[in-house]
Amino acid sequence: MVDGPPGDPQDTPPPNTTPPPPRTFFSSTSANDFLERLRAVLDEQHAQTLQATLQAQEAFAHQINAPIVALTANIERLLNAMHPPASRRSPASTPDRETLLTAPQRPTPLLTEASEDTPVHPYHSPHPPSRPPPLLLS
16 A cells, blocks of 8 residues: 555655645735736746847848858959949940940951961851853853
8 A cells, every 4th residue: 555645646746845825816906916917027028038039030140141241242352353343434435225235246357467367167058159150252
């Protein structure tokens, strides 16, 4: 036989601890006062938790965005090194919008002595060229 109170042994509190006494209200006014103070405490704790959560989210976003901001700055620095910014260009050298939107065109090469040295790759048409009629000698 087991010595102890009847019932499930898991329902009994561990020794040397006493459960808190149940809250007893003798009037609805005291109960409402208690609930209002409890709401105030819970609202304050909620506001503190919300503020801490927002600060943690902001710090996390800053931590995640810091490498992106650094990479963007490096890319901008490289682009500026390749092409000077538009503010440094003179208005005459700035291409207009239509020029930027059209496909880049290559300048027509001039026939010079240098162009004679370049190799020629003849174009072979699938159709033979038309030949002029032979000249008849009289």
